[in-house]
Amino acid sequence: MQQTLRAIRRAACCPHTAESLCLSTSRTGRMLCAAVGKPTWRLPTTKGGFSTVVGTDVKPPTQPLPDPEVMKRVTSVLGPLDTKPLAPASRPVVIVISGPSGVGKDAVLTRLKEQREDLYFVVTATSRPKRAGEVEGRDYFFVSRERFEGWMAEGMLLEHALVYGEYKGIPRQQVDAALAAGTDVVLRIDVQGAATVKRLMPDCISIFVTADSEDVLVKRLVARKTEPLDKLLVRVQTARQENEHIAAFDYVVVNRDGELDECVRQVSGIIEAEKAKVTRRLQLRQEPLQPQEPAAAATATAAAQPVVAATVAAS
Numbered sequence: 001m002q003q004t005l006r007a008i009r010r011a012a013c014c015p016h017t018a019e020s021l022c023l024s025t026s027r028t029g030r031m032l033c034a035a036v037g038k039p040t041w042r043l044p045t046t047k048g049g050f051s052t053v054v055g056t057d058v059k060p061p062t063q064p065l066p067d068p069e070v071m072k073r074v075t076s077v078l079g080p081l082d083t084k085p086l087a088p089a090s091r092p093v094v095i096v097i098s099g100p101s102g103v104g105k106d107a108v109l110t111r112l113k114e115q116r117e118d119l120y121f122v123v124t125a126t127s128r129p130k131r132a133g134e135v136e137g138r139d140y141f142f143v144s145r146e147r148f149e150g151w152m153a154e155g156m157l158l159e160h161a162l163v164y165g166e167y168k169g170i171p172r173q174q175v176d177a178a179l180a181a182g183t184d185v186v187l188r189i190d191v192q193g194a195a196t197v198k199r200l201m202p203d204c205i206s207i208f209v210t211a212d213s214e215d216v217l218v219k220r221l222v223a224r225k226t227e228p229l230d231k232l233l234v235r236v237q238t239a240r241q242e243n244e245h246i247a248a249f250d251y252v253v254v255n256r257d258g259e260l261d262e263c264v265r266q267v268s269g270i271i272e273a274e275k276a277k278v279t280r281r282l283q284l285r286q287e288p289l290q291p292q293e294p295a296a297a298a299t300a301t302a303a304a305q306p307v308v309a310a311t312v313a314a315s
């Protein structure tokens with residue numbers, strides 16, 4: 001204990017003056033430096049040196065520093081210590097965010113983007129006309145039906161579907177490039193698309209976002225004012241069917257009214273917990289990350305999901 005305290009004091013010695021000139025030195029290394037008259041922190045850097053920070057709002061070092069003498073004795077017995085990570089790294093994961101129209105998928109992902117720069121958010125393509133305020137390359141890649149059909153034929157889409165009468169699809173290249181770079185990928189797609197991606201990538205993490213109730217969901221859609229009444233009704237009818245598919249998802253998260261941040265926190269937590277799974281870390285599960293042939297993706301969408309037929313027919 002005495003040795004540890006001595007080590008802390010040594011590590012915390014004032015960078016501006018001799019230690020004796022400091023007005024006070026706390027156990028955490030906080031000092032009122034006589035030279036600058038302000039609380040001063042001497043923080044260890046990752047390179048093994050120290051940096052000096054002066055100010056009141058600086059966080060104190062949370063851990064006591066190792067006594068260099070003891071470290072020297074340890075390495076003299078054990079030899080150089082291994083700096084390799086002890087835990088095996090997780091493979092990059094694909095996260096599917098789905099749920100009925102108007103539930104808040106975009107709102108959740110916009111907030112998540114601000115918080116999680118480590119994730120890659122795929123920008124999907126659509127033949128739907130741009131809404132006011134939407135930005136090309138941020139909200140979607142807006143393309144003509146002909147161009148979209150060309151991409152379908154060339155196998156450039158990992159998954160595609162007709163959603164409310166318009167094409168929507170995931171550009172394969174974005175997903176491949178992010179995974180190859182070791183980055184986790186987030187897809188925001190409808191329920192039929194989620195089923196297709198789950199079939200192609202069984203290892204993906206699928207999250208169904210829902211609202212407090214149908215009443216709340218519809219009020220959100222109406223307040224958004226993006227669809228005329230007939231199209232809005234189609235979305236609500238489709239939402240009723242989509243809700244039947246919750247069991248096909250790995251997780252369900254309620255985006256409660258006025259509690260967007262809590263929903264984002266839960267989604268982020270699910271991603272973290274999944275990435276910490278030992279099975280993912282040790283790569284015990286060998287399901288393919290790379291999807292199957294593009295033609296299979298489209299066929300499966302139509303065959304496996306009754307919702308598809310309803311969505312297309314209704315539009």
Ligand SMILES: Nc1ncnc2c1ncn2[C@@H]1O[C@H](COP(=O)(O)OP(=O)(O)OP(=O)(O)O)[C@@H](O)[C@H]1O
Binds near residue numbers: 108256257
């Ligand atoms: N927790 C919340 N509380 C209140 N309003 C919310 C909440 N989350 C989202 N909203 C609002 O609900 C509306 C619908 O949200 P959003 O457009 O993100 O839904 P979506 O699921 O992406 O819809 P779509 O599938 O049609 O693209 C928006 O006006 C949004 O601001």
Ligand SMILES: Nc1nc2c(ncn2[C@@H]2O[C@H](COP(=O)(O)O)[C@@H](O)[C@H]2O)c(=O)[nH]1
Binds near residue numbers: 161168189190194
């Ligand atoms: N199956 C897919 N669904 C997608 C894709 N990109 C977006 N979407 C979903 O479409 C609906 C409607 O979106 P809106 O922008 O017209 O309101 C929404 O649920 C999206 O998640 C996709 O590539 N594939």
